[in-house]
Amino acid sequence: MPTPVTQEQRNIQKTGKNDPIPVQVLLILLTFAFFASFVFMPLALVFSQALGKGWQLYIDSIREPFAIAALKLTLLTAAIVVPLNAVFGVAAAWAVSKFSFRGKTLLVSLLDLPFAVSPVIAGLIFVLLLGSRTPFGSWLGEHGIRIIFSTPGIVIATLFVTFPFVARELIPLMESQGREEEEAAVTLGAKGWQMFRIVTLPNIRWGLLYGMILCMARSIGEFGAVSVVSGHIRGMTNTVPLHVEILYSEYNYTASFAVASILVFLAIFTIVAKALLEHQIQQRQPAQADLT
Amino acid sequence: MPPFSTNRKHILPGFGLSMGYTVFYLSAIVIVPLATIVIGTFRMDPQAFIGTVTAPRVLASCRLSLTTALLAALCDSVFGFLAAWTLVRYRFPGRKILDALVDIPFALPTAVAGICFATLYSPVGWIGQLLAAKGIQLINTPTGIVIALIFIGFPFVVRTLQPVLSELEPEIEESARSLGATRWQTFRRVLFPHLFPSLLTGATLSFARGIGEYGSVIFIAGNLPYKTEIAPLMIMSKLDQFDYDGASAVAFMLLIASFTMLLMLNAVQRWQEKASH
Amino acid sequence: MNIAQSVKLKLTLALLLFSGFHATGAHATPPAPGNVTLLNVSYDPTRELYQSENTSFASYWLKKTGQTVTINQSHGGSGKQARAVIDGLEADVVTLALAYDIDAIADSKLLDLNWQQRLPQNSTPYTSTVVFVVRKGNPKGIRNWDDLVKPGVSVITPNPKTSGGARWNYLAAWGYKQKQTGSAVQAKAFVKALFKNVPVLDTGARGSTLTFTQRGIGDVLITWENEAHLIRKEFGEDKFDIIAPPVSILAEPPVAVIDKNVGKHGTRKVAEAYLTFLYSPEAQEIIARNSYRPRNAAILKKYAASFPNIRLFTLGELFGTWRQAQKAHFSDGGTFDQITAP
Numbered sequence: 001m002p003t004p005v006t007q008e009q010r011n012i013q014k015t016g017k018n019d020p021i022p023v024q025v026l027l028i029l030l031t032f033a034f035f036a037s038f039v040f041m042p043l044a045l046v047f048s049q050a051l052g053k054g055w056q057l058y059i060d061s062i063r064e065p066f067a068i069a070a071l072k073l074t075l076l077t078a079a080i081v082v083p084l085n086a087v088f089g090v091a092a093a094w095a096v097s098k099f100s101f102r103g104k105t106l107l108v109s110l111l112d113l114p115f116a117v118s119p120v121i122a123g124l125i126f127v128l129l130l131g132s133r134t135p136f137g138s139w140l141g142e143h144g145i146r147i148i149f150s151t152p153g154i155v156i157a158t159l160f161v162t163f164p165f166v167a168r169e170l171i172p173l174m175e176s177q178g179r180e181e182e183e184a185a186v187t188l189g190a191k192g193w194q195m196f197r198i199v200t201l202p203n204i205r206w207g208l209l210y211g212m213i214l215c216m217a218r219s220i221g222e223f224g225a226v227s228v229v230s231g232h233i234r235g236m237t238n239t240v241p242l243h244v245e246i247l248y249s250e251y252n253y254t255a256s257f258a259v260a261s262i263l264v265f266l267a268i269f270t271i272v273a274k275a276l277l278e279h280q281i282q283q284r285q286p287a288q289a290d291l292t
Numbered sequence: 293m294p295p296f297s298t299n300r301k302h303i304l305p306g307f308g309l310s311m312g313y314t315v316f317y318l319s320a321i322v323i324v325p326l327a328t329i330v331i332g333t334f335r336m337d338p339q340a341f342i343g344t345v346t347a348p349r350v351l352a353s354c355r356l357s358l359t360t361a362l363l364a365a366l367c368d369s370v371f372g373f374l375a376a377w378t379l380v381r382y383r384f385p386g387r388k389i390l391d392a393l394v395d396i397p398f399a400l401p402t403a404v405a406g407i408c409f410a411t412l413y414s415p416v417g418w419i420g421q422l423l424a425a426k427g428i429q430l431i432n433t434p435t436g437i438v439i440a441l442i443f444i445g446f447p448f449v450v451r452t453l454q455p456v457l458s459e460l461e462p463e464i465e466e467s468a469r470s471l472g473a474t475r476w477q478t479f480r481r482v483l484f485p486h487l488f489p490s491l492l493t494g495a496t497l498s499f500a501r502g503i504g505e506y507g508s509v510i511f512i513a514g515n516l517p518y519k520t521e522i523a524p525l526m527i528m529s530k531l532d533q534f535d536y537d538g539a540s541a542v543a544f545m546l547l548i549a550s551f552t553m554l555l556m557l558n559a560v561q562r563w564q565e566k567a568s569h
Numbered sequence: 570m571n572i573a574q575s576v577k578l579k580l581t582l583a584l585l586l587f588s589g590f591h592a593t594g595a596h597a598t599p600p601a602p603g604n605v606t607l608l609n610v611s612y613d614p615t616r617e618l619y620q621s622e623n624t625s626f627a628s629y630w631l632k633k634t635g636q637t638v639t640i641n642q643s644h645g646g647s648g649k650q651a652r653a654v655i656d657g658l659e660a661d662v663v664t665l666a667l668a669y670d671i672d673a674i675a676d677s678k679l680l681d682l683n684w685q686q687r688l689p690q691n692s693t694p695y696t697s698t699v700v701f702v703v704r705k706g707n708p709k710g711i712r713n714w715d716d717l718v719k720p721g722v723s724v725i726t727p728n729p730k731t732s733g734g735a736r737w738n739y740l741a742a743w744g745y746k747q748k749q750t751g752s753a754v755q756a757k758a759f760v761k762a763l764f765k766n767v768p769v770l771d772t773g774a775r776g777s778t779l780t781f782t783q784r785g786i787g788d789v790l791i792t793w794e795n796e797a798h799l800i801r802k803e804f805g806e807d808k809f810d811i812i813a814p815p816v817s818i819l820a821e822p823p824v825a826v827i828d829k830n831v832g833k834h835g836t837r838k839v840a841e842a843y844l845t846f847l848y849s850p851e852a853q854e855i856i857a858r859n860s861y862r863p864r865n866a867a868i869l870k871k872y873a874a875s876f877p878n879i880r881l882f883t884l885g886e887l888f889g890t891w892r893q894a895q896k897a898h899f900s901d902g903g904t905f906d907q908i909t910a911p
Binding site: 531 | 730
């Protein structure tokens with residue numbers, strides 16, 4: 001049984017090769033032109049500014065204790081947010097894609113809502129809900145529980161902002177896969193969890209992984225919402241994006257762009273890791289396919 | 293297309309659990325917090341609410357946010373479609389790198405993106421210099437806002453189109469061709485209609501995101517009242533005057549706009565799916 | 570069982586999250602007697618100032634009491650910072666750009682309404698004023714406020730709605746004209762003409778500095794005196810000149826202890842000592858070195874060379890209290906909204 005990945009690749013090779021070469025070249029060049037002006041240029045600017053005063057200063061800026069504290073906080077936030085949203089994404093995609101029920105359109109729209117909510121509002125709502133002006137917030141304050149202007153507040157705001165990524169990735173995928181395979185497994189006597197592990201998970205793993213990567217990328221890069229709920233206390237509640245902004249307003253451009261470049265590296269690193277993993281599993285796939 | 297039939301008995305397990313969890317988590321993270329805005333708005337004196345949201349400056353900022361986001365979404369549809377098409381169908385050196393870089397706008401903090409674009413397009417920047425020689429200045433104009441929003445929104449279009457493009461059966465195209473359709477006809481009559489719902493989804497998401505974007509825009513916008521002041525900045529400036537009600541009122545209007553759009557989009561999609569069966 | 574397993578997984582995750590909450594909540598417990606931590610919530614341009622002051626105060630306090638004090642810093646737009654404190658950012662002391670922002674904190678009952686009487690000189694350990702920064706050689710010949718409304722002069726100042734510094738700038742321009750002509754109507758027309766020459770309104774003072782210095786936009790930047798000196802230090806004295814107008818406003822950025830928070834943290838003594846320390850000769854020297862005008866007359870005299878003789882009028886002279894000034898000029902429907910309406 002050929003894996004979906006290789007099937008997909010076969011499709012691509014067939015369809016892509018059908019297009020005339022001049023068209024291909026033209027479209028590829030246009031794509032490069034778009035990327036050059038909208039992605040390469042900003043990235044090149046980040047690195048040229050970061051390295052503008054030499055490697056030594058670059059490395060010093062990254063190793064500075066406040067930068068490291070910010071990086072730790074950012075990674076901690078991502079480490080909490082990504083698994084939580086992944087579990088939710090799978091549950092939501094399962095409910096939405098395998099069953100039909102009333103109000104599905106409403107539910108799906110609500111799932112997408114955080115994409116459409118301004119980051120400013122995303123921060124504002126948690127301040128309105130948990131800030132000390134509210135009864136709940138002042139109750140928390142009296143019991144020494146800090147949420148807003150502390151790590152949990154940053155985590156919650158990030159959860160909100162990255163909420164739809166996994167679900168959004170999985171719903172169309174699982175809908176297009178239909179439910180025959182799972183139904184067959186259940187008919188053959190598989191228990192729910194078994195069915196999920198043996199049939200569903202292998203089918204959705206790329207979508208899931210991809211959704212998690214997007215979720216991770218967005219959670220390390222989120223600025224607006226986090227900026228509202230962080231107290232901007234150096235070394236305590238500054239995430240990397242906030243630290244970048246602070247350095248920038250201190251006229252410390254080199255350090256600011258150096259720290260920003262860490263974010264670029266993190267993003268590229270996760271994406272390259274995904275590509276490598278994909279490649280490896282693809283190579284191992286035929287053997288596994290024979291076993292089943 | 294998924295075989296949805298409402299009268300078949302569900303034998304798949306886990307509906308209660310997954311649905312329950314979805315609703316619980318959705319309520320805790322999204323609905324309850326957003327309800328604070330709605331409640332805050334309803335507690336306002338209706339006159340004060342109407343006064344706030346119909347103030348000419350607020351209306352001007354909403355108009356600006358909507359038009360720039362719409363323009364950016366249109367540009368994103370074109371560029372995003374192009375990028376998704378080449379990335380999926382063609383093999384060329386650097387393809388994987390480009391594919392990876394599509395997510396950069398998600399990962400790069402919006403403030404950094406804003407600073408970068410403002411620096412690039414400033415009269416002394418790499419691109420701004422060339423434009424300044426021709427007497428064009430994009431920074432501090434609505435065009436500058438559109439540029440920042442194109443950057444913010446284009447991954448949505450690319451990433452919604454890519455899976456659909458890569459799952460296209462080559463047979464569809466082949467059969468269209470064997471029936472005598474030209475390449476362009478095949479694209480226009482067969483491929484594009486198939487891709488259109490995803491394109492629409494991606495464009496709507498990028499539109500919705502653009503309306504609310506703050507971090508990347510304020511650096512390049514100029515923020516002049518009635519000219520280049522965006523709606524999220526109105527919220528911020530109301531907050532900075534400790535006017536929580538006013539901020540909630542403007543936020544409420546933006547929320548309604550975004551949500552209506554998503555609801556319409558999803559309804560259209562469901563309807564299309566049903567029609568195709 | 571299937572459901573049991575997945576429920577277990579979710580419970581574990583939930584616990585993980587909540588243990589995170591409690592771990593952070595634990596930081597809120599009072600510190601050990603040998604150590605004390607203060608949080609100073611301040612506005613944008615004072616980072617460099619308070620970095621020096623904090624080091625200096627820490628060694629003073631250690632010598633005096635044997636206690637090690639760590640002062641955490643938080644900086645941002647003045648209004649934004651005040652709002653964060655109102656919403657629960659547990660600042661022990663606030664050092665903001667204008668009294669109105671601390672008034673707003675007092676309104677939410679975090680400190681006494683008469684806070685400004687508690688420390689000498691309206692609780693402002695230093696003052697500053699508003700000056701102009703121009704490109705080297707002053708190509709547009711800017712000397713006075715009237716030069717800013719000339720056609721073809723491009724002026725950079727931040728948005729008074731979002732920036733405390735911008736409000737001082739606005740009132741300085743207004744006050745200059747009102748003192749000159751004695752007419753508020755003319756002052757308003759003058760400020761309106763000035764804002765016609767403003768191509769961009771950044772949200773904060775630092776944003777305006779960047780627009781002017783890094784992006785090469787504008788002929789003149791209106792800014793804090795201390796910021797003007799910092800610009801020359803950071804970007805090169807060969808690139809920018811400071812022009813002191815003959816008349817400007819006396820800006821008084823106040824400081825205050827947040828009663829409710831120091832009560833909760835048990836830090837009242839050290840917080841009060843910290844603010845009183847700002848009036849000491851040692852701290853006043855640091856203030857002067859950072860180009861803020863010290864209250865201490867002897868030290869002001871010592872650094873007189875860096876503070877040109879500008880005729881300074883106070884807020885009270887022309888605009889009353891900050892609450893009144895805010896309402897008349899910057900609230901929705903105030904003069905700023907009127908002059909920027911098309």
